[in-house]
Amino acid sequence: MQDCVDGSPSMRMFGAVVRALREARGGSREDFGVYVGYSASQVAMVERGARMPSARFVARAGEFLGAREAVEAAAEHLERRRYPAWFDDYVEKESAAVSLWAYDSHVLKGLVQTEDYARTVLGARVPMLDDDEIERRVQARLERQVLLTRVPPVSLSLVIEEWVLRRPVGGVAVLRCQLERLLELSEKRNISIQVMPTAIESHAGFTGPWTLLETPEREWVAYVEGQAGGLVLQDRTEVSELFQRFGMIRSQALTPGDSAKLIERMASEL
Known part of the structure; x- marks a missing residue:
């Protein structure tokens, strides 16, 4: 997933202020970066408005540049995005969805992740995210989960590859808690969780993960995500x-009951 920033005017303004102060002081990006804990390339990204500066960056930059008040004043105007710009359209549709069906083949969907699982996934991102950025993303991800308990709740149907549930994301303890979370969710009437066994030789999901959303107007849209971002599809x-494909993999996966038994067994083995 890309950075939660997209070169907003406030970021470009902050970057321009930092660059002007640094150049006026005669400091190199390398020396400045050592002081604030950023590489020279990361400093360059901040200066051109392509990277959101951390709180530590703001504080240390003010010290290094001898202009704490100016840097902090510029930082007050920063608009810290909760999500990448390309994710906004999906989040808006997700928040109003009547039904949500998804196939996960690499990592669990954010809607069902525990806090520790989410923090591990976001912490593994390359290029690396700052700690405060990770925490912002974790909280934003957890807040989206109100979709599962609101009134009326969304109708959620998930098909998850077995190997996704066996990868010890965050370590054994984190994985065990995550599996227990899935078991709790599977007991809710509005949630269906099915596991696609690794032993299945072939199925209709080999093209990768995707999500289907039903809008309040009872229309379906799809969402696909890759290394460079995500895209909401509305072409019928x-x-x-994708609707046909999901129906097929749902029939090829274990039943919800058998899936729960498998998840429970995997949790007990940890």
């Missing part, structure tokens, strides 16, 4: 194909 033909 494309959505129809």
Whole structure:
């Protein structure tokens, strides 16, 4: 997933202020970076408005540049995005969804992640995120989970590859808690969780993960995500194909009951 920033005017303004102060002081990006804990390339990204500075960066930059008040004043105007710009459209549709169906083949969907699991996933990102940025993303991810308990709650159907549930994300203790969380969710009437066994030789999901959303107007849209971002699909033909594909993999996966038994067994083995 990309940075939660997209070169907003406030970021470009902050970066321009920092660059002007640094150049006026005669400091190099390398020396400045050592002081604030950033590499020279990361400093360059901040200066051109392509990277959100951390709170530590702001504080240390003010010290290094001898202009604490100016740097802090510029930082007050920073608009810290909760999500990447390309994710906004999906989040808006997700928050109003009547039904949500998804196939996960690499990592669990954010809607069902525990806090520690989410923190591990976000902490593994390359390029590395700052600690405060990770925490912002974790909290934003957890807040989205109100979708599962609101009134009326979303109708959630998940098909998850077995190997996703066996990867010890965050360590054994974190994985065990995550599996227990899935078991708790599977007991809710509005949630169906199915496991696609690794032993299955072939199934309809080999093209990668995707999500289907039903809007309050009872129309379906799809969402696909890759290394460079995500895309909401509304073309009826494309959505129809993913709809058919999901129906097929749901029939090829274990039943919700058998899936719960498998997840419970995996948790007990940890």
